Amino acid sequence: MAPGSSTCKDVVDSRIAFVDYDTTTSNAEWRSSSSGKSATSLRGNPRTPFKDDVHELLECSVCTNMMYPPIYQCPNGHTLCxxxxxxxxxxxxxxxxELGNIRCLALEKVAESLELPCRxxxxxxxxxxxxxxKLKHEKSCKYRPYSCPYAGADCSVTGDIQFLVMxxxxxxxxxxxxxxxxxxRYVKSNPHEVENATWMLTIFNCFGRQFCLHFEAFQLGTAPVYMAFLRFMGDEEESRQFCYSLEVGGNGRRLIWQGIPRSIRDSHRKVRESQDGLIIQRNLALFFSGGDRQELKLKVAGRIWKNTEVDAGY
Structure with missing residues (x-):
């Protein structure tokens, strides 16, 4: 047995002995487990609400985050992730x-017996x-907050859809x-400056949902292009319930795009890099603008509809 292994097991066993007598919980996430399903099963005991002692055992002593295997310990039994x-x-x-590389197998075994509510x-x-x-689920939980879809600056705000709209x-x-x-209408006095991406964002309310229209200027390889696309403020599964079309034109020509709006779960950068939208070469955009081709005056017309209309021939 590795040095210190028994120490950790003694600590675990001694602390678990007090679980049945502690009726408090340590934070909102653990308190919530008592409303609805009971959430833990330890060493064959009936399922009971989570307790402070078990929670603290699984907190890293350094970062205080929950620990997942491999969990390490020093020879004196202090654990860290x-x-x-x-x-x-x-x-x-x-x-x-001195730390060494001692695994706290007893604590990992305790963690295997626990069940937790989603955060x-x-x-x-x-x-x-x-x-x-739990951790794997939370990365894709459909109830997790959405990130702000604004593309003009790095924004770390998260929340539900209605909060983000406001x-x-x-x-x-x-x-x-x-x-x-x-x-x-997108107007740019000097369309030859596309070194940095330019973005605009407009929110459309229809069918009881919200959609974000993006229009960007960037370099696609060595070619300067403009791109318009629509994002849906909701999950990908819901976004497939809708379709949209975009159209630009001028001088007797027009360019049309039809697609499915991308969920805001995908960043605007990811959508742009996938080229999933209406892409207009700069020369063509200037041709649509008319005049002396020194100023961009591009009108993007669009329509959003429910996907059932596709079956009707759209």
């Missing part, structure tokens, strides 16, 4: 004893998951329009 094990010096942050329970997810499956309106001063058809 694998990420912190890489970052900290050779000495235990708690007792300054987004207060947003509507009421499922319960094994301890080691955030876009109040904080980013984004234009809001009602209706499923639109005409959006």
């Amino acid at each position: 694998s990420n912190c094990r890489v970052r900290v010096p050779k000495l235990c942050p708690t007792c300054r004893y 987004f329970q207060n947003l509507g997810c009421h499922d319960i998951f094994p301890y080691y499956g 955030h876009l309106k109040d904080d980013h001063k984004v234009d809001m329009h009602d209706g499923s058809t639109f005409n959006h």
Whole structure:
């Protein structure tokens, strides 16, 4: 047995002995598990609400995040997660004893017996998951908050759709329009400057949902191009319930794009890099603009409709 292994097991066993007598919980996520399904099964006992002692056992002593295998310990039984094990010096942050590479197998075994509610329970997810499956679920949970879809600056704000709509309106001063058809004019006095991407964002309210119209100028390889595309403020599965079309033209010509709006789960950069939208070469955009080709005056017309209309011949 590796040095210190028994120490960790003694600590685990001694602390678990107090679980049945502790009726408090340590944070909102653990408190929420008591409303609905009971959430833990330890050493064959009936399922009971989570307790402070078990929670603290699985908190990394360095970063205080929940620990997942491999879980490490020093010879005196102080535990830390694998990420912190890489970052900290050779000495235990708690007792300054040499760390080594001792796995805390007993604590990993305790974690295997636990079930936890999703961290987004207060947003509507009421499922319960094994301890080691919870993290994977939360990365794709349909109730997880959305990131702000504004593309003009790095914005770290997250929230549900209605919160983000108000955030876009109040904080980013984004234009809001009602209706499923639109005409959006993009004007640029010096269209030859496309070194940095230029973006515009407009929110359309229709069918009880919200859609983001993007128009960007960037280099596609060595060719300067403009691109327009629509994103849906919701999940990908919901986005497939809608279709949209975009049209630009001038001088007796027109260019049309039809597609399915991308969910805002995909960043605007990801959509742009996939070229999933209406792409207009700069020379063609200037031709559509007319005049002396020194100023861009491009009108983007569009329409959004429910996907059932596709079956009717659209």
